[in-house]
Amino acid sequence: MSIASIGEIIWVLGIVAWYVIRYPFERRARRVQVTRNARTLTDRMGLGIAFFGLAIVPGFYVATGIPKSADYSPYAFAIVLGAITMLLALWVFRRSHKELGRNWSITLEIREKHKLVSSGPYAFVRHPMYTSFLLIALGQAFLLGNWVAGLAGLVGFSILFFLRVTKEERMMLENFGPEYRDYMERTKRLIPYLY
Template sequence: MNLHSILFWALWAVWIIMEIVVNLRARSLRKHSSAATTKADHGSVWFIFGGMYILILIAFFLSMTGIGLMPTWVPFVGNVVMAFGITMRYSAITQLGRYFSSTVQIASGQTVIQTGWYRKIRHPAYTGGWLIAVGLGLGLDTWVGTVIIAVGLFAIYLRRIRVEEQALVSHLGSSYSHYRQNTYHMFPGIW
């Protein structure tokens, strides 16, 4: 096993473990919170999980069959992109604290977070997740798989963001509407 492979699988393991830990922690915080929550997910959590893993499986298949291979240095770039995405995703989730949930839920007393990553973008955890998946595609050494992941996951997050922002505007009102006017969805300066 070469250095890239070791780093790739280590990052993969870190990502999966962190997803499990974060989601268990979020459930625990919500369960022990006395504040009521409003659920507004509309099944988008399953759309994200199912869609993301299907896209990743496609990239794995393309990599194993040698479709769209890239120069040998590109997978190392993929490892860097994955590491940055992991860092971004989990620091954004940490900033949300008890307000984070894998499903769209608004907690009683929830406020708009506008610090850290949230100063410029409204959904940095999604940006981090997108970077992790794109880095994974690069790490699998398939440009075709990387493009499929990038476009497919962006479309999935687009749907989720619409659901989430509708719920946030509905429950947080003008404070969230004002925040939307001064920030980007996922990519500073782009969208």
């Protein structure tokens, strides 16, 4: 088995694990009433683009090998680094869902009895779910020996992040007021201690 094949298998396992982690939280979230919905066409487009870059493009590549012209031979250290990054991403993803509990939503929504969560990964960054997506995208870039499929996740993540994060923070400020402003002052947006 080639190094490139090992990277592809690890990527597939990571995406399956991502879905397995999310599914029970998604099911539970449907049972909690939404009190405010700030979903827009831009929000849906951002989610679609992120899904395209983090799942469709790399999945198509893994299944078909297209676009072959963008292939390169990955190094073993890149596969190891990609696997570690993917594991870290899944850990942050799971912890973020666990901390949010009934407050979790895939879109910009405030749920009944919504509380500001500032524990677990939320003690370090305001958007650890996005941090996990960034880590998945970086893992994808290391694991897939193809410039298009490998980098599609970073492009998709970046578009989603920059389309949504300001709106999300505005919504949280409107809902939680000074409590969220204080939280913003003591945490970074995406990367602990940096940004």
